[in-house]
Amino acid sequence: MSTYVLGLVAHVGAGKTALAEAMLAKAGALPKKGGDNGGSVLDFLPEERERKTTLKLALAHLDWAGHGVDLLDTPGSLNFLGDATGALRVMDGAVMVSSAEPGLQGQTEYFWDRLDELGLPRLMVINKMDRDQADFEARLAALREVCGNGVVAVTLPWGQAAGFHGVVDLVEPRAYDYSDPAKPRATDIPADLAASVKEHRYRLMEAVAEADDALLEKYLETETLTPGELSAGLVRGTRAGKVVPVLCAAASRGIGVDRVLDAMVNLLPDGATRRESRAAVEAPPPGYGADSLAGNHAAALVFKTQIDPYAGRLSLVRVLAGELKPGEELLNPASGSTERPAHLYKLMGREQREVPVLKTGELGALPKLTHTHTGQSLCSPKHKVEFVPIAFPRPVLTYALNLAAKGEEEKVSNALHRMMESDPTLEFRHNAETGDFLVSGMGKMHLDLVLERLHREYGVEATFGAPHIPYRETIRGHAKAQGKYKKQTGGRGQYGDCWVELKSNGHEEALSFHSAIVGGVIPKNYIPAVEKGIAEALHKGILAGFPVIGIDATVYDGSYHDVDSSEMAFKIAGSMAFKKAMEGARPVLLEPVMALEIVVPSENMGDVMGDINARRGRVLGMDSRGRKQIVKAEVPMAESLTYAIDLRSLTSGQGYFTQKFSRYEEVPAHFAEKIIAARNPPPAKH
Secondary structure: OOOOEEEEEEEEOOHHHHHHHHHHHHOOOOOOOOOOOOHHHOOOEEEEEEOOOOOOOOOEEEEEEEEEEEEOOOOOOOHHHHHHHHHHHHHOEEEEEOOOOOOOOOHHHHHHHHHHHOOOOOOEEEEOOOOOOOOOOHHHHHHHHHHHHOOEEEEEEEEHHHHEEEEEEEEOOOOEEEOOOOEEEOOOOOOHHHHHHHHHHHHHHHHHHHHHHHHEEEHHOOOOOHHHHHHHHHHHHOOOOOOOEEEEOOHHHEOOOOOOHHHHHHHHOOOOHHOOOOOHHHHOOOOOOOOOOOOOEEEEEEEEEEOOOEEEEEEEEEEEEEOOOOOEEEEEEOOOOEEEOOEEHHHHHOOEEOOOOOOOEEEEEOOOOOOOOOOOOOEOOOOOOOOOOOOOOOOOOOEEEEEEOOOOHHHOOOOOHHHHHOOOEEEEEEEEOOOOOEEOOOOOOHHHHHHHHHHHHOOOEEEOOOOOOOOEEEEEEEEOEEEEEOOOOOOEEEEEEEEEEEEEEEOOOOOEEEEEOOOOOOOHHHHHHHHHHHHOOOOOOOOOOOOOOOEEEEEEEEEEOOOOEEEHHHHHHHHHHHHHHHOHHHHHHEEEEEEEEEEEEEHHHHHHHHHHOOOHOEEEEEEEEEEEOOOOOOEHHHOOHHHHHHHHHHHHOOOOEEEEEEEEEEEEEEHHHHHHHHOOOOOOOO
């Protein structure tokens, strides 16, 4: 019995989960057919039922035609890309689902590119063929335009909209009537579909022949292929990624679902077939040997951590070699620690089904692992192997978390760190400089769900606000100033006197300090105190109280008192000299600038470029990637805080980007005036 690990990927609203549950029902793995999101087995979170969309990865298992199939139902929104990224890493093949309704959404092209990067074979399903505006030909043409000529129909719809009641298999060729979806009936192809079948079957033979040299030679001679040749060539072409079969279905009515199941196990590779081609992705690092996955030694990759407030912690794994058994010791090579899971589970949505063993190629769940996190490996202690970690995308949107009640900071921190364990694309940190509790994610919906979970699971009320920008101050000029601290009390006094010269050090490091003291006008043991005073003064600049960077300071003169001088006095004197000198050295405000790499459809380039300019940004370069354009730009952080939201709006959800800090740059004068004024409000009138 072969084991397949296949994932369903789709744009939002394609009906992917309905198709997954319809397949489970058809295979007898569910008590009723899927498609009713209110009672969904795979979309079981309250937020998913409210929004009627998939927000997290779900697992299921079915048996079909003598094969075991582990299904991965992935989120379609780029807000929840972390779960999809982990799932893509462990798939043998993918089923891309697209709605037959008008408008090809950008997630389709995004996931297509990711599947290409991983070399994953795939087939496509045009779903919702029973909808009023369903148009198979238009959607197939749009998919071919985006994904290439290898995209070719293998089934055609019989009937339209509410009249959709069957499919035509182009390989056999044969029609199937689903007037009773539980018992589809094979029949002759209707006369009114003959011309369409002939045209699409010609395209199918051409695509299969072009993917196989032997078949191409025969096809060029005879202009035809037998059903057997076509079927065998289709299998080879699909598994090689040269042909992408397209099927049609209406999951909500069970039409065409069995044909999709047949295509999955006949055309896509099982785990054993894919093992050799996975080697490039799963290759162990140097030192583990070429035979690391050979033999019966256990090895698995954790691709997702699930933390349920009731069920506890579950680590979802793909077994890549050997077998996992309850109670057996496993090594985590990354931490050097060992785990001993007492139970093994197969998942059906939220339901856990205990199993005695997880075999090579299977997906499963291990409860209550203590030292193992998402992306890490588990292996036999006697045969160490560590897989290449999963590269999860970095967050693109950051908010400041505002708590309704004081004193809940530790509670919130613990809650968010638990969420981060199950979601590597979520980040939480406290900015000591600004005082902000910063939460970063993949988009607004992603972060809105964080607030909902804080409220529902932890009883915490919170809102999001704009984070404070970590501005900096520096100087553009050159100045000298004296700092003299003299204090006489009843006993011993305090005396420190130094002259300091300031200029820019040309770098973004905080301080370059030098001593040019000669003749002992300041004793050597007091020089470090002057430096310390200047270093502490850098924490709060004179313009708006922001930290100061880029300072070259030289102490070159001063005086001391044999009795009253002290390290404290010279530290204060150094601070005084710095502040006076900075006033005369043309102080300016700096802002952080982010480097962005933006991927957008060509037709949106004008809007995106205009938006970058409106954000005080600059375009550094452009490149092409298929139908997409890659824009490299720099934008001030203050102008990029909501860019994740705005870019998706500008591109109808098709654009995405990554960003990282680049450098600090001077704030334009009129913006700087506003920032400084906001930090230095006039005193209140009494």
